[in-house]
Amino acid sequence: MKLPPHISLPEKKRVAGPERSPVYAMVGNPNCGKTTLFNALTGLRQKVGNYPGVTIEKKIGEAYSQHGRPMKVIDLPGAYSLAARSPDEAVLRDVLLGRRADTPQPDRIICVVDSSNLERNLYLVHQILDLGRPVIVVLNMMDVATTAGHLIDPKKLEESLGVTVIPCEAVHHKGLVELRLAMSRADLPLARHRWDVPAPIAPAVADLQASLVQYDTRSPLVARAEALLLLTDFDSVRVAGSTPLSSRTIEILASWRKRWEGEGTDWSATLIRSRYEAINRLCADVIRRTREQGPSVSDRIDAVLVHSIFGWLFFGAVMAALFFSIFTLAEYPKNWIDDHMTALGGWVQGSMAVGDLRDLLTHGVIDGVKGIVVFLPQILILFFFVGLLESTGYMARAAFLMDRPMSKVGLHGKSFIPLLGSYACAIPGIMATRTIENAKDRLVTILVAPLMSCSARLPVYLLMIATLLPSTTVATTTKVGLMLLMYAIGTLGAFGFAWLFKRTLFKSAPPLMIMELPPYQRPRLPEITRQMIERAWLFLKNAGTIILGISILLWFFSTYPKHPDPSATPDAQIAYSLAGRAGKILEPVIKPLGFDWRIGVGLVTSFYAREVFVSSMAVIFGVESKDDNTAAIRDALRSAKWPDGAVLFTPLVCFTLMVYYVFAMQCMSTVAVVKRETNSWRWPLFQIAYMTGTAWVVCFVIYQTGRALGF
């Protein structure tokens, strides 16, 4: 891009090496409006990736300067402090300190601040100013501050800190032009702010600083900030992918720590206090409070929603609404999709010559994909609900209410957020565990999260319920009741195993929790819609690629090799095929659960993802069925028999199979996420073993007891 000469020339002098636009990092406390500002600033020019080794979202966007030059903006995870207590915060710290090889160390930092809560937010700013980089402080949520009666003087703040301060309202796109202008400046001022490091700590800081410069190749300024940080953080949370400190620095740190422990002084408390004292002096200058703070709107809503009686009533109503919409509202779009896909299958059937290709298209492709796509509405509804709870701020209240029940199993309220999210899908659920500070509690939550019935189980449940109960004579309430029973079993299972794990493998002191309850917000429908579309797309892409592939493969394996006798029954053909032979090997293991080899094939293919079970059943029993129409899978299942003529899908077997899917770990993506999140194969393998093992044992007991009782 061609720049006007008067801009580019002085810039060239300042920037050493090839001219490149500065890289900005965006930091701030959780809920300060950072994401909103990042989106407003970069529009859709974002790339979402991961920090290798940890499943923490890495968002890099591009903003344009006043002169149209692109500038990179990295959105870092929200944090209260650079002294990391969770992997999320450790990533923030390590990127800012240049400890990560996968991310360029940002040249400049944008600190987003919630103006209605300036003191607390300035704590992070205070730490960041120590880094000695050009900083822009964005006073976001000025409207909220004004309504709350805090008059903030940005000019005064700018004078005291020495860095650029920009008032802003990200949701209303106010202040963005000014921010862009500041970002375009070649000469951002450096922080002038000074605070006195408490004298007794100074030798330790000097010691660590020297070591960081010498052994960890830091620049002196960053080394000083890092030294200060190490004295509160003690390098206690490390994440994969970050360069560790040199052993020399770690030694020095440990020796200072030991010395202080011997003296019985608490220097980290002193450091924090002295920062807060500096901040309070600053705020006294900058903020004028026009009136005494009364209870805010959120406080008044909270008086009801976290109330020990009304709060639970409301929570119950929310959950009831969630399940009601999954089971009833979703019926209409579901039937619509079903009808159209069936019509398509019929059309292909009618317009093609009889042969293997036609079979492949109707039984392999269309049946396989249809079995899955019909569940899209339900999945969308689940994601809509979870998005709604999150964006209104209610999720934190649900966690607050659930804290007490959760404490009975040794976890705290924050663990409830990932668990609730796992009703939609365990993957975002597991990623949401990152806010849990205690490593053991986080691991326990990760281990039990996939037991919460996710949306991929819905197809299996619904198919089994349809097979189990004739649609005409049984009331809908019975079906819904059966479905709720599955959700209840899964949820109880998750709590039960959490209890067990906390008492055995992960014994630790009772968990401590501090959680901020953000102000209530009107739901951001565009944001929720975007997430739903993303999820739907992912789901359809999966159905259209991998699941389609599995269906085709399965069709192939169940069609070949061809039975030597061309007039063999379809039953004999599938038994003769590769899939049939493989299934037979598995049969002895699952026969005690009432499953035959055909179900076994489904169990194996659906290890990729649970919903594949449905498409596999469609393919296996579709190939088998004698009439050439794309008959409903349900009817095919109902007419399936054991070799001795006994009905295969008895009500007991259907029920057992549902319970099997409640417990069994049948999801490759979850395995992959757990592997990345825990950074070892140990926990995903353990998870597969304990979940699938439990599934087998529970199903064995159910089926054998059921048989003994004559079902």
Next chain:
Amino acid sequence: MSRPPFNARMPLCQLAAGATARICEITGDESFVQRLREMGFGEAALVTKISGSKTSLCHVNGTRLALNHDAAMSVLVELLPLGAR
């Protein structure tokens, strides 16, 4: 500021809803205590209890913070004499 001769100290979880108190001591797990302080929940801060007996909901420095029972046990507060605010 005149104070009564001594103020009763109590853990935060015992503070009555609606009462305001000053934090005087935080004990327990080192890293957790540090996080409390960093979030403005440090010694000398004023805390107003909004509700809760097992899980406490409080107001500190203009934010709503929830502490679970064990965390609230480790925070000692002293009640402010009426009208001291």
